[in-house]
Amino acid sequence: MTLSTAVHDTFVIERTYDAPVALVFEAWADPTLKARWFVGSREALGAGYDLDFRVGGREAFRGGPPGGTVHTYESRFHDIVPEQRIVYTYEMYADEARISVSVATVEFHGEGAVTRLVLTEQGVFLDDHDTAAQREEGTRSLLESLAASLRGDDS
Amino acid sequence: MLDQTIDLDRTFQALADKSRRTMVERLTLGPASVSELAAPLAMSLAAVLQHVQVLESCGLVKTEKVGRTRTCRMERAAMSAAEQWITDRRRGWEARLDRLGDVLNEVATTEERP
Numbered sequence: 001m002t003l004s005t006a007v008h009d010t011f012v013i014e015r016t017y018d019a020p021v022a023l024v025f026e027a028w029a030d031p032t033l034k035a036r037w038f039v040g041s042r043e044a045l046g047a048g049y050d051l052d053f054r055v056g057g058r059e060a061f062r063g064g065p066p067g068g069t070v071h072t073y074e075s076r077f078h079d080i081v082p083e084q085r086i087v088y089t090y091e092m093y094a095d096e097a098r099i100s101v102s103v104a105t106v107e108f109h110g111e112g113a114v115t116r117l118v119l120t121e122q123g124v125f126l127d128d129h130d131t132a133a134q135r136e137e138g139t140r141s142l143l144e145s146l147a148a149s150l151r152g153d154d155s
Numbered sequence: 156m157l158d159q160t161i162d163l164d165r166t167f168q169a170l171a172d173k174s175r176r177t178m179v180e181r182l183t184l185g186p187a188s189v190s191e192l193a194a195p196l197a198m199s200l201a202a203v204l205q206h207v208q209v210l211e212s213c214g215l216v217k218t219e220k221v222g223r224t225r226t227c228r229m230e231r232a233a234m235s236a237a238e239q240w241i242t243d244r245r246r247g248w249e250a251r252l253d254r255l256g257d258v259l260n261e262v263a264t265t266e267e268r269p
Contacts, residue, residue, distance in 0.1 A: 007241070009241045009244075011241075011244075011245050011248075013245070013248055013249065013252060015252050015255075015256070016257070017256055019259040019262075019263055023222070023263065024255075027258060027262075033258060033262070036254070037255040037258045038254075039256070040251075040254055044257060100244075110204045117252070119248060121244070121248070123241075123244065125210070
């Protein structure tokens with residue numbers, strides 16, 4: 001008997017940037033530029049973050065608080081049309097456990113001096129790795145809230 | 156928000172019963188059949204089934220009948236973990252795409268300078 005569950009989700013985010021499409025695309029293709037916004041630190045390149053931007057190439061990021069859970073992001077590029085489209089898949093791990101698998105599509109629409117970017121992500125969240133622990137914790141907190149409300153702490 | 160409040164009220168109501176708390180505690184260890192849930196309780200299977208239905212109606216427990224056995228398992232915590240993850244992913248992307256905007260502005264400013 002397993003406790004595994006799979007939850008699916010799709011979301012779309014649109015942004016318009018005051019920059020020509022060549023520059024916006026470059027920010028996804030150039031490792032130094034991408035580290036600055038994707039990880040939030042240009043020093044991350046080569047120190048936890050790597051980007052090999054080509055079809056079949058990989059991108060990886062590994063990080064987390066000292067002594068805490070190590071979160072790993074690993075992606076692979078499937079389709080690249082310069083200044084138009086990037087399609088990649090990626091997996092997320094918490095320590096050794098795979099927690100999600102996603103397909104992401106980034107579309108670039110150059111409109112003169114501005115660029116409209118559309119990011120679509122379709123993912124499946126897998127929680128059979130530590131479900132029992134999560135459930136126990138969730139239930140325990142419910143029971144504690146219940147106890148608190150019965151004591152009148154909340155009212 | 157309103158729905159969540161209603162849901163929480165029902166959850167608390169469902170848990171405000173010692174027998175149902177015993178069942179929930181058992182289910183946090185893993186799925187169980189109705190008769191397994193009934194084992195430590197001094198009550199009929201029919202009474203246990205009624206309690207299970209209360210737990211199921213507030214979304215705390217999911218049940219599935221295979222043949223003659225109804226298997227019960229915890230549902231709520233797993234779902235909120237999933238919902239949390241989905242919210243976090245989206246929020247992560249919003250923040251990242253904001254940073255992309257900042258980087259683009261910086262680069263454009265630098266390049267415009269002679």
